[in-house]
Amino acid sequence: MHPTDTRGHLESTTITPFSRLALAHAVGMAGDVFVTVSLAGTLFFDVGVGAARPKVLLYLVLTMAPFAVVAPVLGPFLDRTRGGRRLMVAGAMAGRAVICMLMANQINSPMLYPLAFGALVLSKGQSIAKSALVPAVVDSHDELVLANSRLAIISVVGASVAAPIAAGILKLAGAEWVLRVGSLVFVVGTICAFGIPRAKQVGSSETVDQREALHARSIVVAGTAMGVLRAVVGFFTFFAAFALKRSHEPAWVFGLVLGASALGNGLGTVIAPFIRKKVREEWMLAGALLFPALPLVLAARAYGRVSLVVAAATVAAATACGRVAFDSLLQRDGSEAVRGRAFARFETRFQLVWVAGGVGAVVFPGGGRGGIFVVAVVLLFAGLSYVGGFRRTAPRNTQPSLPPPG
Numbered sequence: 001m002h003p004t005d006t007r008g009h010l011e012s013t014t015i016t017p018f019s020r021l022a023l024a025h026a027v028g029m030a031g032d033v034f035v036t037v038s039l040a041g042t043l044f045f046d047v048g049v050g051a052a053r054p055k056v057l058l059y060l061v062l063t064m065a066p067f068a069v070v071a072p073v074l075g076p077f078l079d080r081t082r083g084g085r086r087l088m089v090a091g092a093m094a095g096r097a098v099i100c101m102l103m104a105n106q107i108n109s110p111m112l113y114p115l116a117f118g119a120l121v122l123s124k125g126q127s128i129a130k131s132a133l134v135p136a137v138v139d140s141h142d143e144l145v146l147a148n149s150r151l152a153i154i155s156v157v158g159a160s161v162a163a164p165i166a167a168g169i170l171k172l173a174g175a176e177w178v179l180r181v182g183s184l185v186f187v188v189g190t191i192c193a194f195g196i197p198r199a200k201q202v203g204s205s206e207t208v209d210q211r212e213a214l215h216a217r218s219i220v221v222a223g224t225a226m227g228v229l230r231a232v233v234g235f236f237t238f239f240a241a242f243a244l245k246r247s248h249e250p251a252w253v254f255g256l257v258l259g260a261s262a263l264g265n266g267l268g269t270v271i272a273p274f275i276r277k278k279v280r281e282e283w284m285l286a287g288a289l290l291f292p293a294l295p296l297v298l299a300a301r302a303y304g305r306v307s308l309v310v311a312a313a314t315v316a317a318a319t320a321c322g323r324v325a326f327d328s329l330l331q332r333d334g335s336e337a338v339r340g341r342a343f344a345r346f347e348t349r350f351q352l353v354w355v356a357g358g359v360g361a362v363v364f365p366g367g368g369r370g371g372i373f374v375v376a377v378v379l380l381f382a383g384l385s386y387v388g389g390f391r392r393t394a395p396r397n398t399q400p401s402l403p404p405p406g
Helices: 003-011 017-045 049-064 067-080 084-104 112-137 141-173 175-193 208-214 217-246 251-276 281-290 293-301 305-333 336-363 368-391
Strands: none
Touching: 017 084, 017 112, 017 141, 017 175, 084 112, 084 175, 112 141, 112 305, 112 336, 141 175, 141 251, 141 305, 217 251, 217 281, 217 305, 217 336, 217 368, 251 281, 251 305, 281 305, 281 368, 293 305, 293 368, 305 336, 305 368
């Protein structure tokens, strides 16, 4: 297919398989924002630093626990059922619609926590199914970065539209109504999900060749690099929150840091396809590790509100670009028949290191200047190590496993 035709395939907004996946993904992200807004106050912002620490640690455990289900159970299900990935997206939406209604009636009850756990399981399952479906809605591996980038941008847009609506409902009517409206959003998402095309291949038991493909050096080394980025994000997210809370900063400063992070995330996803035109995925991921180091060192030297805002935007932009590169690399080099399992396994590892980074931030003894400097050093070391790792290996044959378009 001519490159112009490929771009047109993605740019259609009505009938293409990509647009159907994108619409369902956007609605799901919007629904997740409603759930997050309804829970955020009780976990962190309405209590002091001492009371916040155990609640945040409990939240970190809850975000890690869903992957005990996702990796060994949902991953193989997605691969072994022809419509499993599409069904997972629809089922995750419908399940969260029900859970949101139940949570609305248990907002001040201990039952809220197991219900939140169920919502997290379904959210992660949908995310993995979405990533595994991307190659089914594009025509060549050269299109993967563009597709992943646009899905990431769409998720930012969906969240950005939903956040002020959810916040307004929270202020006017309370968390219960945020969850009830979120339930309606997930109902719409369920309907959208049934328009997503099925996977082209169905996996059975994992073969030796497929297992070896997922352990190819390009995938393993890239997975380690992406894991470092996720750990840094986990650390910085909670480090910044506690740093601002200890300094008794006003609420608008929290909002400014979150806004900078969202802006950086959007910027990273926008520039990723343009970078891919110049370099392959491995160099994109290396740049995501190395690029933030210098701005973070400068931010540490002149620590203050502006430093945290700059650091948040820089880390978010680098991570977004790196994630697009990693997803595309895994879709490029991994076998489609086990793609659901592959994404489930890596998401499990990434969530574990994200939680580890968050726990490190909660117990971090240093101040704001030291925390930013630690992040810079870790990224610089990881970036140089990754460059050395993938340059020792000759590039693999990156021809797509999909059949040629008819």
